[in-house]
Amino acid sequence: MNTFIDTIIARATPLGKGGIGIIRISGQKSCCVIKYILHIKSMKPRYAYYLPFYLQNIIVDKGIVLWFPQPYSYTGEDILELHCHGGIVLLEMLIHDIIMNISGIRIANPGEFTERAFLNKKINLLEAEAVSALIAAESKAAIFAATNLMNGTLLKLIQPISNNIIKIRTILETNIEFMEYNEKQLYEKIYKIINYVSIQTKQIIKYLLCNLKIQEGIKITLIGPTNSGKSSLMNLLTQKNISIITNIPGTTRDVLSTKVNFNSVLINLVDTAGIRKTKDYIESIGIKKTFEEMNNSDYIFLVVEDMITENQLSKFLHTVKKNINKKFTIIIRNKIDITNSIANIKVINGWTNITLSVYNKQGISLLMKYIKDNIINQNNNENQFTSKQRHINIFNNIYNLIEQSKQMFVSKKQYIDIILLSENFRLMQIELDSIVGKFTSQNLLDNIFSDFCVGK
CATH class of the missing domain: 1.20.120.430 (tRNA modification GTPase MnmE domain 2)
Structure with a gap:
């Protein structure tokens, strides 16, 4: 087991006000903090104490204290946890006082507690990465x-x-x-x-x-001609007013993206500028970005008006076909409230077509079911692990x-x-x-643990 000279300290709870704020100390000097902050000589291992916290001999708070002597702790070192009330100033005062009055204690680097757990063989590198992934999980x-x-x-x-x-x-x-x-x-x-x-x-x-x-989110990009209803569909799927909606062609000029949880899976929805010939310099930049997003997408929703002719659709597909794949592109035929068509799902010439109306939400349930059955379920199973x-x-x-x-x-x-x-x-x-982690360079370790928060 590694023996580290420095004892490290950090708050283990997020920065901000809260009912509880936890200070974590790991290393040989943890026992000194017991005497200095709590004014007692020793503690029973893994036993919760309710004690006053002293700052320069003045009681500033009362809370729960836990003591984990080595090697039976998260890091494999002596660990002391102070569970205070979660005020920003209070925790900073206690941490500063400990560092200034007990030599050999310093602020922990990002992920250093977990890095010490790895180096002390309490966990392997995959388990350390799993901890980071749990903290960062968005679904x-x-x-x-x-x-x-x-x-x-x-x-x-x-x-x-x-x-x-x-x-x-x-x-x-x-x-x-x-x-x-x-x-x-x-x-x-x-x-x-x-x-x-x-x-x-x-x-x-x-x-x-x-x-x-799955971890980063399945990326679905909405593309199509101007005023086909891409932005309206984006707002409907996210239940937010993310995209500006007007009757003026070329309203959306930049890429707009948001994350939404769908059946416990993260989806990155991207709204893009309508594809058309334009002399507007800014709009042309937005259209260029549209093609870039198409290349980086997992799925593409091609949104067109239901009244579009087959010839117009064929010309549009010819314009974008080098950037799309039939297998991963769904044609959304919007505005059936105008054409009086029936909401349905059909495969035409190898392309999946979903007819619907964003305006009155007719057929939206079909789209949601399609997303669940053909996108979510195809990319999700209970045996998946963080990659x-x-x-x-x-x-x-x-x-x-x-x-x-x-x-x-x-x-x-x-x-x-x-x-x-x-x-x-x-x-x-x-x-x-x-x-x-049996054979790991220090540069690799530094890179992995730098993604952690300071208190972990």
Whole structure:
């Protein structure tokens, strides 16, 4: 277990007024705070005390105090928690007084409590990331994903790959030392395992990318001609007046986005400038941004008026088709209150068409059901876990190493350099170990824990 010279202190509750404000202290000098602030000599571990808090021998508050001696604490160090009333000034006064009068105590860096828990082997790196994800979660799906990460869902997926990498390394190292296998048997056995690991890794990358999408929010961008009802639909779906609505073409000139929870899943809704030929410089910039948003979207709602002719729709689709995909684009035919059409969902020429009226909300229930069945449910399941770009990068590195190794076999060379092959798999093992923090650079740790709040 690491022994840190400094004792760290920080408020563990959000900045602002509240019924409770918690100060957390971790390190060797925590016991000194007991004597200085509480005016008592010792405390029973993991027992709640109701005590007065002293500031320069004057009682300034009374609250709950908890003492967790090492190693049975979150960080693995001595931890003291002071549960005060949540005034901003009160907590700052107590923290400042402790730092100024007890040497060796300083303000904690962002995420330093959790970083010490990791370095003291109380948690692995995935569990630390799960803590950060729980704090940052913006939907129920994100909460459950973080919990699944903490409970080892990703580790279970990693284990078969790790076992196979170890198996290949064992075979290769044994052959290098003792020449136990003939070349043909060796190559056939190794290639079979490599091919299996390649398939497993590719599936995990796809799974991680899908999970990352759920955490960050499924991005749905509304596009279409001017005055088709994009902004009205945006306001209806979000139940907010986010977009300005007028009868003047080109009202929306910039990208407007908001997040909304739909069936516990986060959705990023984006309203864009209407696509048309224009000489207005500012509006043309907005239209350019529309095309950029289309390229970065998971789904596109193409909003048109129900009275649009097939020829007009065909021309519009021709204008934007290089930026959209039939599979991920839904045509919303709005204003059936004018055309007297019936609200329905049809697939026409491979495009899903939903006819509705934003004005009188006719057919909106069909759209909501479509979103639930074909977008939310397709991208959500109870076994999802929090993904980080770090995890994706690691598995991409592993996949590239696997493909390099496979190439040695398919190049039809009579001789395969098993020492080079063994080195590839050693590098794969290092990449896998870095997932949980067995092999981690300090720069990587600094980057991960800097996303935490100070008191965590």
